[in-house]
Amino acid sequence: MSIKSRSSGVLMPVSALPGDYGIGTLGQxxxxxxxxLQAMGFSYWxxxxxxxxxxxxxxxxxxxxxxxxxxxxxxxxxxxxxxxxTDELTAYQSADPPYSINYPNLIHNRDTVFKLAYxxxxxxxxxxxxxxxxANNDWLPDFSLYTVLSQHFSEENWSKWSDQDLVKRCxxxxxxxxxxxxxxxxxxxxxxxAYDQQWSALKSYANTRGIEIIGDMPIYVAHxxxxxxxxxxxxxxxxxxxxxxxxxxPPDYFCEDGQLWGNPxxxxxxxxxxxxxxxxxxxxxxxxxxxxxxxxHFRGFSAYWSVPVSEETxxxxxxxxxxxxxxxxxxxxxxxxxxxxxxxxxxxxHELVKLLADTGFPGMRIMEFAFIDEVNNIHLPHNYTPNxxxxxxxxxxxxxxxxxxxxxxxxxDYAFEYCGYADRWENQWQIGGHQSSSCRAFIRTLFxxxxxxVILPIQDLCGYGSDTRMNKPGTTKNNWVFRMTREGLAAIxxxxxxxxxxxxHRKHKLTVTLSSDYGLSDQKPNS
Numbered sequence: 001m002s003i004k005s006r007s008s009g010v011l012m013p014v015s016a017l018p019g020d021y022g023i024g025t026l027g028q029x030x031x032x033x034x035x036x037l038q039a040m041g042f043s044y045w046x047x048x049x050x051x052x053x054x055x056x057x058x059x060x061x062x063x064x065x066x067x068x069x070x071x072x073x074x075x076x077x078x079x080x081x082x083x084x085x086t087d088e089l090t091a092y093q094s095a096d097p098p099y100s101i102n103y104p105n106l107i108h109n110r111d112t113v114f115k116l117a118y119x120x121x122x123x124x125x126x127x128x129x130x131x132x133x134x135a136n137n138d139w140l141p142d143f144s145l146y147t148v149l150s151q152h153f154s155e156e157n158w159s160k161w162s163d164q165d166l167v168k169r170c171x172x173x174x175x176x177x178x179x180x181x182x183x184x185x186x187x188x189x190x191x192x193x194a195y196d197q198q199w200s201a202l203k204s205y206a207n208t209r210g211i212e213i214i215g216d217m218p219i220y221v222a223h224x225x226x227x228x229x230x231x232x233x234x235x236x237x238x239x240x241x242x243x244x245x246x247x248x249x250p251p252d253y254f255c256e257d258g259q260l261w262g263n264p265x266x267x268x269x270x271x272x273x274x275x276x277x278x279x280x281x282x283x284x285x286x287x288x289x290x291x292x293x294x295x296x297h298f299r300g301f302s303a304y305w306s307v308p309v310s311e312e313t314x315x316x317x318x319x320x321x322x323x324x325x326x327x328x329x330x331x332x333x334x335x336x337x338x339x340x341x342x343x344x345x346x347x348x349x350h351e352l353v354k355l356l357a358d359t360g361f362p363g364m365r366i367m368e369f370a371f372i373d374e375v376n377n378i379h380l381p382h383n384y385t386p387n388x389x390x391x392x393x394x395x396x397x398x399x400x401x402x403x404x405x406x407x408x409x410x411x412x413d414y415a416f417e418y419c420g421y422a423d424r425w426e427n428q429w430q431i432g433g434h435q436s437s438s439c440r441a442f443i444r445t446l447f448x449x450x451x452x453x454v455i456l457p458i459q460d461l462c463g464y465g466s467d468t469r470m471n472k473p474g475t476t477k478n479n480w481v482f483r484m485t486r487e488g489l490a491a492i493x494x495x496x497x498x499x500x501x502x503x504x505h506r507k508h509k510l511t512v513t514l515s516s517d518y519g520l521s522d523q524k525p526n527s
Contacts, residue, residue: 003339003362004043004212004508005386007043007044007453007508008042008453008455008456008506009037009043009044009046009453009456010042010045010046010456010457010461011047012046012047012457013047013059014030014072015071015101015480015483017033017483018098018485018486018488020094021075021093022101022102023071023101023106023483024484025072025073025075026072026073026074026198027074028076029486030074030202031202033489034205036489036492036494037211038209038210038510040492040497041501041502042211043212043508044212044213044214044453045211045212045213046213046214047213047215047216049062049217049218050068050072050199051065051066051067051068052068052069052070053069053071054222055156056479056480057479057481058471060218061218061261062218062225063150063222063224063226064143064226065221065225065227065282066136066143066227066281066282067143068199069195070194073114073191075089077198081125081525083118084116088116092109092112098485098486099484099485100482101481101482114187114191115187125525132192133193139226140189141185142226143192143226144185144189145174145177145226147188148181149161149166149177151184156224158224159223159240159241169229194525197525199289203289203290210508212292213291213292214290214292214293216293216296217296218297219295219296219300219301220247220263220265220266220297221264222263223235223242223243228264229241234266234267235265236264236266236267243265245265245307246260246261246309247264247305248261248307249261249297249305250305251315252346257313257314258313258315258317259314259474260312260313265304265306268322268323271323272326275330276323280331283331283335284334284335287338291339292341293338293340294340294341295342297343298342298343298344298356299344299345299347301324301355302322302324302349302355303320303321303349303351304319304322305318305319306318306320321351324351325358325359328355340361341364342356342361342362345364363389364388365378365384365451366391366397367379367381367391367392367393368392368397368398371407371412371414371415372411373411380418381445381446381448382449384449384451385450385451386451386452389453390454391455392442392443394457395471396470396471396472396473399457400459401436401463401465404425404438405465406466413425416438418445419441419442420445421437433462434462434463434491435493436463439460439463443456443460443500447500447501447504448504454506457470459482461497462484462492469482
């Protein structure tokens with residue numbers, strides 16, 4: 001599947017949707033958002049990784065490359081399955097502010113309500129869950145067992161578990177704990193089944209309304225994950241199972257110490273020997289779950305930054321060649337026309353540029369980066385090519401309005417002149433919000449570009465400031481918690497965006513047949 005020519009989309013994680021239960025979910029609010037996207041003339045909804053989050057609530061360092069984030073499960077849909085009562089739904093509504101996620105409260109709440117729902121599974125649902133387990137046998141049993149053992153040891157780092165037979169995955173010991181923890185494992189299986197059912201129904205609803213979903217795949221996985229525990233031979237680990245060198249990126253304009261991510265690095269030579277089998281399974285699942293998939297840190301396939309595990313920053317690393325086209329040749333044997341977007345940001349060397357050209361994948365440009373210097377850089381809209389996905393900003397950047405404040409006066413004047421915005425910056429208290437003329441000038445310029453696909457973070461669509469930023473790389477506080485409110489979404493100028501999409505030929509006619517079969521009250525799990 002390829003990108004539609006001259007199209008547009010909105011970037012917003014599912015977790016940021018409004019709702020009454022503390023976090024955005026896969027229920028009615030998601031369907032309402034899809035309807036709003038369609039009304040505005042957009043064709044794509046890009047989300048962040050929908051995998052389990054880490055202790056800092058980041059979806060980019062997950063405990064699984066295959067599992068879904070069960071906190072996104074919609075309680076009202078569980079009620080429609082007969083697993084929760086109306087009174088219980090009311091009791092589990094969140095009292096926290098609606099514009100952010102209180103993860104400690106959410107985790108406590110969901111643990112209780114999910115176990116209550118699980119206790120009411122019918123025989124029919126239990127069979128459906130078993131069928132789901134059988135169909136996902138290549139990853140689900142390991143993930144569920146890893147999750148249960150992490151809870152048992154109160155430790156996600158499997159290399160620190162006190163039972164070395166479990167660290168080393170002794171078959172006899174695994175069989176014993178699988179029997180002993182059967183009920184806890186079945187509970188985890190239920191959560192993954194519920195997530196999968198609800199996600200599949202939501203994607204079907206989106207596609208029926210002419211909206212395609214862009215998923216997000218981090219290039220790396222966390223050391224504290226089922227994947228590394230089950231496949232240590234595929235990662236650069238010592239005999240104790242601990243990373244030897246870890247992933248990151250070197251110092252740049254945005255971070256003087258670089259970014260030390262801490263993920264274990266791949267043993268690409270070992271992966272190559274079995275035709276990158278683990279990666280091919282991962283790609284297969286992602287392409288089945290989403291219409292398009294953005295691969296994060298694509299440049300890691302060309303060359304990756306390797307940092308000794310003893311380092312406290314990413315300064316003292318080294319570039320090591322990645323698998324490059326050998327990997328993507330294998331990928332295209334399995335998936336001849338994969339719907340992949342390459343996040344090719346960062347150091348643009350010859351090898352990376354050539355790899356992107358050889359794959360044919362569209363790369364990314366960030367318009368906020370266009371005005372941080374005076375050179376004719378690749379992020380200026382007049383340099384975009386059609387095979388490009390262009391963003392005002394991403395989840396890792398400040399919001400568009402926040403960026404205007406971050407620019408130096410000279411760079412801000414440059415940006416405004418480029419975009420034809422003539423108002424005085426001294427009137428800055430008037431520029432924010434849904435009717436922001438400065439943000440609109442920037443967005444209009446982006447839409448005029450040659451890029452086949454342009455995407456706006458929801459905060460930029462609304463003209464919000466830096467207090468709504470999703471993530472600040474290199475920090476751990478106040479990230480990943482932003483949410484939209486119902487009032488915020490309702491205030492979006494639907495007609496202005498619909499006109500913009502029509503004016504610049506980015507609106508596509510809906511050619512599918514609308515159906516009422518995807519309504520919230522009608523959704524039932526497969527059995």
